[in-house]
Amino acid sequence: MKPRNRFEKAVAASNMKLSPVSLKTIEWALGNIIVHIAFRTSGHNCTCGDCGAKFDHRGRGKSVCCPHCGHRLQVKDTLKRKNVQSAYFSSLEVADDLQVQRVFLLRAVCRKGIKLETSCMEVCRLWLNAGGKMAVTSRARTLGWYMDSFNWCTGIDLKLLSEVHWVISDTYVYPRYKVLPELRRNGMKGRLPDACHPARLMKALLTDSRIETMMKSKELQAVAYFVSRPLDLDTCWQSYKVAARHHYHPSDYGLWCDTVRLLEQCGKDIHNAKYIFPKDLKAAHDYWLGKRNKAEEKRRTQEQIAKAKAKEADFYKEKSRYFGIVISDNDIEISVLDSIEAFQTEGSSLHHCVFQCEYYAKADSVILSAHDRQGNRIETVEFSLSQGKVVQSRGLCNSNTEYHDRIVGLVNANAYRFLEARTPA
Structure with a gap:
């Protein structure tokens, strides 16, 4: 991609002047972002993943110190002979009055009996000027679903800033960093907030005085939250x-x-x-x-x-002919719901959707309420005019009660009353 403006030309020029990552930075990353393991078999025989030496460990702890190299290791019970880990990390540097976050991919390969093998490749660089303007130089990406699908044979050139670069640059930062005087003035010195995107933090400090206020007050937890x-x-x-x-x-x-x-x-x-x-x-x-x-x-x-x-007039026009129909036996009384308020009360009392789902507006249905002799609601009944029978009867929270079959049987036995009211002589 060719530079399109003065800022991108400055970025392209500074991109060629950066030196390779230092050994101290790689050593820090290797000690802090890679899990060092000890391969342990069922016989308590352990192999250090760092130096490859063998030793015996019968303790139950999750970690052990290698007696040969002195490294603290995480004990892993496995018969595998190889373990591969990859992780991103960053360093912050200044080049030609531009701030840059350099993102590296560290790969560590542990094999039984062999010293730890590592490799470090730089992936991309996020650039900022003192005004908070951003650009990215990166390796080319290959086709694929994975965000870290990079072509390692290409150089680090000017690219369009994409979501991929934001995701992979959200990494641990080498603590010995360098920043622009403007960033140091705005509070970026010492320990950085945990779990905070470095580039977003720097951009926010250069463009938002509120983040600057929190950073200078050392409210690092608040900074980490509000930056994102x-x-x-x-x-x-x-x-x-x-x-x-x-x-x-x-x-x-x-x-x-x-x-x-x-x-x-x-x-x-x-x-x-x-x-x-x-x-x-x-x-x-x-x-x-x-x-x-x-x-x-x-x-x-x-x-x-x-x-x-708004639909009340249509409700009375269509359903008033069924008002007054009451079906009962010795224990139960079933009557037609004859108002909008009755539908609301029925739904609220039995905690179902007879009102919310607008059953009063269903042209083919008549809705009835079943009570006991003390006036307690038992179930709500939907009678289908086209089918001439009950299609559902629901109690509290849409459950069936002990009276369910009796209620359905009573209404179905009196189906002729609804059909007569529908087609008066």
Whole structure:
């Protein structure tokens, strides 16, 4: 890809001046991002994956120190003789007043009886200027479903920044890094936030003063969360400032931001310490979630009632001829639901969807409610006019009750009454 502007030309020129990765960087990556293992067989014979020496280990611990090379190893009970690991890591450097994140792929091969074999290949470089503008130089990708399908025979040239580069550059960073004076001025020095994308962090520090404020305050957990969730930062920034002034540090920023949004949806003041500094964050989150859900359910019910009222005239026109039909025996009384309000009450009492699914608007059905002699609801019955029989009868939470067969039998035995009402003489 040819450079299209002055910034890309500067990136292409600086891309040729970078030196190979240092041995100290590779040694750090090998010691921190690769799992060093000891092959152990059922006979407690262990083989060090680093130096290849054999030793005996009968302990039950998950780790052991090799008596030959002194490396701490993770014990792995296996009969395999080979273990291959690959992992990405990064280093941060400065070249010609440009910040660059260099991404490397480290590959380690452990074989029984042989010293650890490693190889390190540079994959891509993410470039930033002092204004936060970004570009990428990378190896060419091959066809395939995997994001790390790179052609290792190609050089690192200017490419279009894609999601692949963002994903593979979200890596561990070598702690001895160099950054632009602007980044150091904005708080990027010392330990970096855990689980935070390095390039996104640098871009945010150069373009967003709010991230700069948190970085200078050493709120690394907040930085790591908000760098990857800028929409949450827009919503919760004012609340965060209040929390920072009162030295309140949530244990879980994701849960805290959700709580702030719930408070706002419930009409509460999200700048009030009474609400945004809960002692038990999870309990407060669950409480306001319940409040929001109840309010949302009430709103939906009101909308459904308004929608039902619009169809009320058609309901009375089509179903009023069946009103007054009552079927009973010694224990049960079954009557037609004769109003929109009756449908809503029936659905709320028995916790089913007779109202939400608008059974009052079904032209082919008559809906009845079965009660006992004390007035307690038992089941809701749907009678099909075209089939002349009951098509379903549902009790609490759509379950069948002990009266189910009696109710269905009673309504079917009186099917002629509905058919006579449908076609009056």
